[in-house]
Amino acid sequence: MTAVEQGEPLAAVRGLHFRRGGRSIFDGVDMTIRRGQVTAIMGPSGSGKTTLLRLLGGQLHPHGGTVEVMGQEVPALGRRALYRLRQQMGILFQSGALFTHLSVFENVAFPVREHTDLPEALLETLVLLKLEAVGLRGARDLMPSELSGGMARRVAMARAIALDPVLVMYDEPFAGQDPITMGVLVDLIRRLNDILGLSSVVVSHDVHETLAIADHVYLLADGALIAEGSPAELQASADPSVRQFLDARPDGPVPFHYPAPELAEDLAGRRRP
């Protein structure tokens, strides 16, 4: 891949508006995901990070603005075209979302069996190579219930890259993992991206892990983009919202308290008959 291709936009969101139950999740967000890069989307819980992945994958439709992936306007695609596009995307759900009735091997083989007619021997080689890439070739016969949380995510990673996608999206890959597993996952995301020539989107609120591997970071809060740039640029930012998130301060522009009347007023009010 040449340097020019590397920086080319692969997906773009422009003027994105999305509401859920009267609450605005995105209110005019612009974002570009570039080829060959690891793009991180960060923000507090409830800032719509997972929703953004679902919008990119065409599982949700925006209420305004455009969502373009690989030159195609996702919300405008028919079922067939959308499914063709999705074959070039891999997604790792927060829970792993492995098929509980299938073994590790069969989970990774699933998309390959569904979309290709590979002979069994070739399919086995392919699946074992994918499992080798995430270090779980030896776990091929285990069932998902026998895996630890970190292993389940690695199997889901192997499944997400089974069809050699162009774009891989990770939804909170580090949430709830121990430090060793986190280190393994951080390293895997970066290595898979570089070795397989993928483009990755990592949605996360784990600051250190995400900044360590991202090429470009978008910081979301309250339905808007509050900052973007390289990890170094973000670290150097003096913006109070950015600082609150990066330094994990409990109170700041994102308030600790859910909106409520003054405490004294509230307590006095309760005593009134």
Place this chain on the structure above:
Amino acid sequence: MTELLRRVGARTLEGLRGVGEAVLLVARILRAAPVVALRPRLLIEQLYAVGVQSMVIILVSALFIGMVLGLQGYYTLSDFGAIEAVGTMVALSLVRELGPVVTALLFAGRAGSSLTAEVGLMKATEQLSSMEMMAVDPERRILAPRFFAALLAVPLLTAVFSVIGILGGYLVTVGMIGIDGGPFWSNMQNAVTIRGDILNGVIKSVAFGFLAGWIALHKGYMAEPTSSGVSRATTLGVVHASLAVLGLDFLLTALMFE
């Protein structure tokens, strides 16, 4: 008053929307029939899960229901000196009504509930979502084989139920009470017709299989993706399927046996 009207209206609209959703879902599932035909393995796996694994409850229930029918038939008919008609009574009750209805009710409880819970949990654990993102349509890959398996399994289980029920009746009346086995079978052979009784029973069982599979899958697919949502969907699935089967049975009986 206006509040009451508003609530009734809202509930009615919600109910109608649910029915509309369910009809659209089954239409999409029916359109996926060629996919299932091209991959018979998926259907066979589901036939095993919903059909073969329901055999024990069907066999045991059929045996006991047949035995009770034989016993009650004997008590009642012997008052009128018509005990030779007991075979006919057992067979007609089973083939026309009890076979299809009880099989469908047992199926809704045994296999329908497991279909709802399975699909609901797949939804709650994002397995259906991840399938969609792998460009695999869960309605074709997961729902369609299960629906067609239910559609095939209920008539087959009904046939088993009726045969075992008749044997149960025979066991009690001929084997235990000691009435003559000759009239038991010959009167049955004379009275039960292929077109009037057996075919109508088959039509009923196909209709019930359609309903049981449809309702179970719809409830699971539309379940709220939480543990309480899946449990509510499973209960509602069994209740709605059972009521629908009983209601449709009355309708079909009124139309078939005028």
